[in-house]
Amino acid sequence: xxxxxxxxxxxxxxxxxxxxxxxxxxxxxxxxxxxxxxxxxxxxxxxxxxxxxxxxxxxxxxxxxxxxxxxxxxxxxxxxxxxxxxxxxxxxxxxxxxxxxxxxxxxxx
Amino acid sequence: xxxxxxxxxxxxxxxxxxxxxxxxxxxxxxxxxxxxxxxxxxxxxxxxxxxxxxxxxxxxxxxxxxxxxxxxxxxxxxxxxxxxxxxxxxxxxxxxxxxxxxxxxxxxxxxxxxxxxxxxxxxxxxxxxxxxxxxxxxxxxxxxxxxxxxxxxxxxxxxxxxxxxxxxxxxxxxxxxxxxxxxxxxxxxxxxxxxxxxxxxxxxxxxxxxxxxxxxxxxxxxxxxxxxxxxxxxxxxxxxxxxxxxxxxxxxxxxxxxxxxxxxxxxxxxxxxxxxxxxxxxxxxxxxxxxxxxxxxxxxxxxxxxxxxxxxxxxxxxxxxxxxxxxxxxxxxxxxxxxxxxxxxxxxxxxxxxxxxxxxxxxxxxxxxxxxxxxxxxxxxxxxxxxxxxxxxxxxxxxxxxxxxxxxxxxxxxxxxxxxxxxxxxxxxxxxxxxxxxxxxxxxxxxxxxxxxxxxxxxxxxxxxxxxxxxxxxxxxxxxxxxxxxxxxxxxxxxxxxxxxxxxxxxxxxxxx
Numbered sequence: 356x357x358x359x360x361x362x363x364x365x366x367x368x369x370x371x372x373x374x375x376x377x378x379x380x381x382x383x384x385x386x387x388x389x390x391x392x393x394x395x396x397x398x399x400x401x402x403x404x405x406x407x408x409x410x411x412x413x414x415x416x417x418x419x420x421x422x423x424x425x426x427x428x429x430x431x432x433x434x435x436x437x438x439x440x441x442x443x444x445x446x447x448x449x450x451x452x453x454x455x456x457x458x459x460x461x462x463x464x
Numbered sequence: 465x466x467x468x469x470x471x472x473x474x475x476x477x478x479x480x481x482x483x484x485x486x487x488x489x490x491x492x493x494x495x496x497x498x499x500x501x502x503x504x505x506x507x508x509x510x511x512x513x514x515x516x517x518x519x520x521x522x523x524x525x526x527x528x529x530x531x532x533x534x535x536x537x538x539x540x541x542x543x544x545x546x547x548x549x550x551x552x553x554x555x556x557x558x559x560x561x562x563x564x565x566x567x568x569x570x571x572x573x574x575x576x577x578x579x580x581x582x583x584x585x586x587x588x589x590x591x592x593x594x595x596x597x598x599x600x601x602x603x604x605x606x607x608x609x610x611x612x613x614x615x616x617x618x619x620x621x622x623x624x625x626x627x628x629x630x631x632x633x634x635x636x637x638x639x640x641x642x643x644x645x646x647x648x649x650x651x652x653x654x655x656x657x658x659x660x661x662x663x664x665x666x667x668x669x670x671x672x673x674x675x676x677x678x679x680x681x682x683x684x685x686x687x688x689x690x691x692x693x694x695x696x697x698x699x700x701x702x703x704x705x706x707x708x709x710x711x712x713x714x715x716x717x718x719x720x721x722x723x724x725x726x727x728x729x730x731x732x733x734x735x736x737x738x739x740x741x742x743x744x745x746x747x748x749x750x751x752x753x754x755x756x757x758x759x760x761x762x763x764x765x766x767x768x769x770x771x772x773x774x775x776x777x778x779x780x781x782x783x784x785x786x787x788x789x790x791x792x793x794x795x796x797x798x799x800x801x802x803x804x805x806x807x808x809x810x811x812x813x814x815x816x817x818x819x820x821x822x823x824x825x826x827x828x829x830x831x832x833x834x835x836x837x838x839x840x841x842x843x844x845x846x847x848x849x850x851x852x853x854x855x856x857x858x859x860x861x862x863x864x865x866x867x868x869x870x871x872x873x874x875x876x877x878x879x880x881x882x883x884x885x886x887x888x889x890x891x892x893x894x895x896x897x898x899x900x901x902x903x904x905x906x907x908x909x910x911x912x913x914x915x916x917x918x919x920x921x922x923x924x925x926x927x928x929x930x931x932x933x934x935x936x937x938x939x940x941x942x943x944x945x946x947x948x949x950x951x952x953x954x955x956x957x958x959x960x961x962x963x964x965x966x967x968x969x970x971x972x973x974x975x976x977x
Contacts, residue, residue, distance in 0.1 A: 375632060380624070387631050394638040401646035424645065427594055431638055434601045438634070441608060442627055448612075449620045458628070460621050 367393035391435035481578035533655035562705035654970035686717025704814030745785035752778030765825035776802035790868035792957035798861035808935035
């Protein structure tokens with residue numbers, strides 16, 4: 356499962372990097388979203404992958420899932436959500452003010 | 465009880481920000497008074513803190529009484545409080561300029577201003593790496609909105625670049641944090657310092673990767689060479705008061721570099737010791753060169769000041785990059801100087817631009833401005849400050865950095881680059897000053913409309929200039945109390961290079977009464 360998760364993170368990151376380097380605002384926003392998905396998954400996995408183990412102390416359990424990465428990833432998700440909303444509004448504003456959706460405000464050559 | 469003073473600079477702007485949000489239908493005067501009061505109270509609190517920590521004591525504050533390394537901890541040592549003092553002083557001056565009218569261009573200026581301070585103060589005080597990320601996001605989100613304050617095409621374009629590059633930076637930050645947590649199981653900076661020093665050999669490579677990823681994030685915030693491109697346009701096109709506040713924002717990156725790479729990856733970090741020593745000094749020198757080339761090539765004054773900010777980051781990080789007590793102390797003296805000078809210059813450029821009709825602050829012959837002598841003198845003083853000429857504080861800062869560089873093996877490079885760039889700054893300042901003030905034409909030769917603004921009264925002029933003069937006086941204060949301040953920055957540098965005190969006071973904290 357570790358291999359599968361790392362492949363997913365890798366694919367998400369590379370898609371994110373590729374899209375972030377595009378010239379139009381919509382792919383850039385999508386790319387930033389992919390990057391934040393990748394990093395959220397990465398943070399979660401940093402607590403090691405476990406199945407069926409509780410994050411809080413319980414009777415008769417020996418292994419525990421690390422609760423801290425889950426808390427961290429929750430914070431990161433909220434922040435990236437807010438940032439995505441902001442950057443979408445900003446991209447719309449740029450589109451309206453500059454008349455096109457190029458990140459430099461230029462027309463397609 | 466006394467420990468609660470540590471959280472005041474963090475909680476106060478948050479509460480005032482919320483209060484200002486609730487009072488959004490009240491008149492702008494009420495908001496202005498509240499906002500200025502909030503900043504003044506913060507300055508009082510920070511001064512009290514400074515009195516406590518200047519003895520060398522390190523105050524810690526465990527939030528929610530969760531003991532470190534498990535809970536989040538705020539740490540007030542000399543460096544943190546020094547940065548807080550600079551930030552609050554600059555923001556008071558920026559606010560003093562903003563209340564002249566720029567704050568009325570959007571509804572939530574004062575809310576955002578307080579939240580920006582919340583993020584800045586939190587970033588300086590926190591002792592936890594993930595919490596540092598959260599405060600970064602708070603200050604960035606506030607700064608995105610402040611940058612766009614007032615609207616306009618150029619602001620939107622600069623703002624879009626600024627937001628996208630910083631979001632990529634935030635992602636890198638999280639990757640670095642994730643690696644460190646996955647390997648070491650902690651994010652408390654003091655605990656990280658202990659764990660990095662005692663790490664097992666198979667983790668060393670990944671820890672170094674995480675450390676260098678963090679460095680690239682902080683270099684982005686500080687606008688170090690390959691990552692400086694967002695700064696000039698963002699600082700050029702935003703409103704002057706916001707640009708003046710942003711003068712401290714790029715110093716947050718420099719602060720984080722100093723904090724993380726003396727505490728976690730410092731000389732005592734075992735296998736990851738002095739991680740960025742090989743990178744910081746060359747990059748700082750290159751940033752200084754690029755900044756000065758930008759200063760020379762600028763077509764208008766605001767842009768020139770923005771490139772001066774890039775150059776000053778270069779000079780500052782040369783001091784930090786020397787990695788000696790004297791170098792860091794010199795950098796910590798140069799830091800407030802460069803912040804005050806840049807803020808004053810942004811505000812002055814705006815007042816000059818307002819008086820040159822459609823020429824704004826372009827370096828082209830324009831109309832003779834009202835009160836030209838007064839503005840000429842102010843420009844001269846700020847230019848002397850920025851170029852680092854005697855007798856003002858810029859000279860002392862640069863001199864201290866060069867003096868600290870004397871035993872360094874790269875001395876010829878440092879000397880040559882710092883001195884030649886100073887000469888170029890001087891040339892650029894002389895050129896822009898003569899263009900703005902000497903090559904001006906009487907009004908009837910210029911194509912100007914009949915609706916030319918009437919020169920303001922002395923009272924209005926005084927109110928407009930009070931922030932600029934305030935910032936200049938702060939620079940003069942750096943000069944007058946130079947001895948005391950140098951002793952303080954020297955003590956700060958020694959405290960930073962012996963992180964055992966910091967680690968002990970964080971990890972050995974008792975329960976707060």
